[in-house]
Structures are given as C-alpha cells and as structure tokens.
Amino acid sequence: MAPEPASTQPVTIRAYQPADLDAVYRVCLQTGRNGGDATPLYRDHKLLGDVHAAPYALFEPSLAFVAEDAAGVGGYVIGALDTQEFEARLERDWWPKLRAEYPEPPASVPEGQWTPEQAKAHLIHHPWVTPGELAGRYPSELHINLVPRLQSGGHGRRLIAALTDALRRRGSRGVHLNVLPTNVRAIGFYRHLGFTQLPAAGGVVFAMDLTG
Numbered sequence: 001m002a003p004e005p006a007s008t009q010p011v012t013i014r015a016y017q018p019a020d021l022d023a024v025y026r027v028c029l030q031t032g033r034n035g036g037d038a039t040p041l042y043r044d045h046k047l048l049g050d051v052h053a054a055p056y057a058l059f060e061p062s063l064a065f066v067a068e069d070a071a072g073v074g075g076y077v078i079g080a081l082d083t084q085e086f087e088a089r090l091e092r093d094w095w096p097k098l099r100a101e102y103p104e105p106p107a108s109v110p111e112g113q114w115t116p117e118q119a120k121a122h123l124i125h126h127p128w129v130t131p132g133e134l135a136g137r138y139p140s141e142l143h144i145n146l147v148p149r150l151q152s153g154g155h156g157r158r159l160i161a162a163l164t165d166a167l168r169r170r171g172s173r174g175v176h177l178n179v180l181p182t183n184v185r186a187i188g189f190y191r192h193l194g195f196t197q198l199p200a201a202g203g204v205v206f207a208m209d210l211t212g
Contacts, residue, residue, distance in 0.1 A: 009069040011150060013158045016057055016064030016076065023066070023073035024057050025049035031145040034183040041116040047102070051120050052143060053078060055094045059086065063170075065162040067146060067155045075146035077159040081170050083130045083141045090127065098124045128178070134198070138174035138207040140167050160193060168210050176207040 016024075028049040032038030038048060056078035057064045067075035080086035104125050105111075105118035114122065130141070142163055146156055167175055177195075179186050181204050191197070195206035 009071070011067055011069045011074075011153065011155050013065055013067055013155070013162055016061055016066055016078075018061070020066050020073055020076075021054065021057055024053050024064075024076050024078075027074065027076055027145050027147055028053040030147050034180065035145075035151065035185055036148075038116070044117060047117060047120050050098055051123055053145075055090055056080060056086075056143065059089060059093075063163060063166055065159055065166075067150055067159055069150070071149070074150045075144070075155060075159060077142060077144040077163045079140055079142040079163050079167065079175065081167065081172060082135075082139050083176075084132075084135050084139070086141075087127070087129060095124060095127060130176075134176055134205065134207070138176040138209075140172040140175040140210075142175055142177050156189060157193060164208065164210060172210050174207055174209045174211070176205060179204040179206065 025046055025048075029039055029042065029045055030037045032048045032052075033041065039045065042048060053076070057076075060078070060080055063079040063081060065077050066073045102117075102121040102124050105114050105122055109118070111122075142160070144156060144159055144163075146159075150156075164175060176198075177190070178200075179190065181187075187197075187204060190206040195208050198205045198207055
C-alpha cells in the first residue's frame with residue numbers, strides 16, 4: 001500500500017472534545033505499529049485505544065489536544081498531570097472492567113508466541129508502573145500519535161507545545177514518556193524537540209524539565 005500523502009490542508013490544533021473519542025481510538029489504531037497502521041494486527045479495533053489512549057481523554061480531558069484538517073482528526077496528544085495518581089485511578093476505575101473483558105494469555109502459550117492482542121491483554125492485567133524516582137522528578141506523562149498525513153509540517157511540535165504549556169499552567173515540574181526501542185522515527189522526533197533520554201532498562205524513556 002502506498003504511503004498516505006502529507007496533508008496540504010490547514011491543520012488546526014485545538015482542545016479535545018468528548019465527540020473526538022472515536023477519532024482518538026482510530027488514530028491510536030492507525031499508528032499502533034511504530035507509527036504505522038496496526039489495523040491488520042487486531043480483530044478488536046478498540047483494544048489499543050482502551051490500553052493507550054481512551055482513559056487519558058476520559059479522565060484528564062483538559063490535558064488532551066487534537067490535530068484536525070479537512071479530512072478530520074488525524075492526531076492527538078494526551079497526558080496525565082500526576083502519573084502515579086493517574087495509575088492509581090486506572091487500577092480503581094479502568095482496568096477491572098477490561099480485565100473481565102480480556103483474559104490473560106493462556107499459560108500454555110510462551111510469551112514469544114503471543115499475538116498482539118494477547119500481549120495487550122497481558123498489559124491490562126500487568127500494567128506498567130512508573131518508577132518513583134522518575135515520577136518524582138518528572139511527575140507528568142504524555143502520549144502523542146499522528147497519522148502519516150500529519151507526520152510532517154510541525155504538527156507534532158505544536159501538539160507537544162499545547163500540552164507542555166497546559167502542564168506548566170497546572171504547576172507540573174516535568175513530563176516523561178516511554179518509547180519502544182524499535183520506534184526509531186519517534187526517538188529521533190523527541191530528541192529533535194529537546195527531550196532528554198534517560199537511562200532505562202528494556203525501553204527508551206524521554207523527559208523534559210518544565211520549570212525553566
């Protein structure tokens with residue numbers, strides 16, 4: 001399939017609205033393979049969004065922004081002001097329902113043979129917990145995704161700026177994010193924007209001080 005051409009339409013960065021939730025799910029799925037379309041990997045097209053996007057939009061909508069052109073919403077940035085408080089809320093108000101819906105992978109199937117859906121189901125039952133040292137210095141977190149037509153033109157930078165400005169107004173000292181080591185394009189993007197890469201085992205963590 002030929003890559004989607006870059007958008008030539010004006011792109012608006014605006015605050016997230018509840019009516020954007022379906023678009024957030026769609027963008028999450030269409031960027032779920034290291035920035036590329038993960039639709040073929042998942043029978044359940046809401047699973048990725050349930051794990052990585054929807055709870056941020058629902059629980060902290062004031063820290064969510066979208067990028068929209070004539071074709072519709074094609075990108076978002078979402079965040080949590082206090083990552084540890086947010087993770088506690090997920091444990092209380094989000095994961096229990098999903099755990100009932102998505103059982104853990106069968107014990108007879110080795111981790112290396114899990115399907116993408118089984119890997120996400122495992123993450124629902126065993127979510128990532130932010131280390132206290134990281135949360136202490138960079139208490140907030142962010143996630144950004146843009147479909148290919150919006151992955152150039154500075155739209156990602158504008159989304160990040162919208163969120164970091166909002167976090168500063170809310171008094172955040174710093175923000176962090178996790179990136180898969182295989183997502184080379186994203187790693188370059190965050191370095192270009194001035195994020196600092198921190199030592200991390202098994203992943204890539206970037207952070208930005210917001211006190212300056």
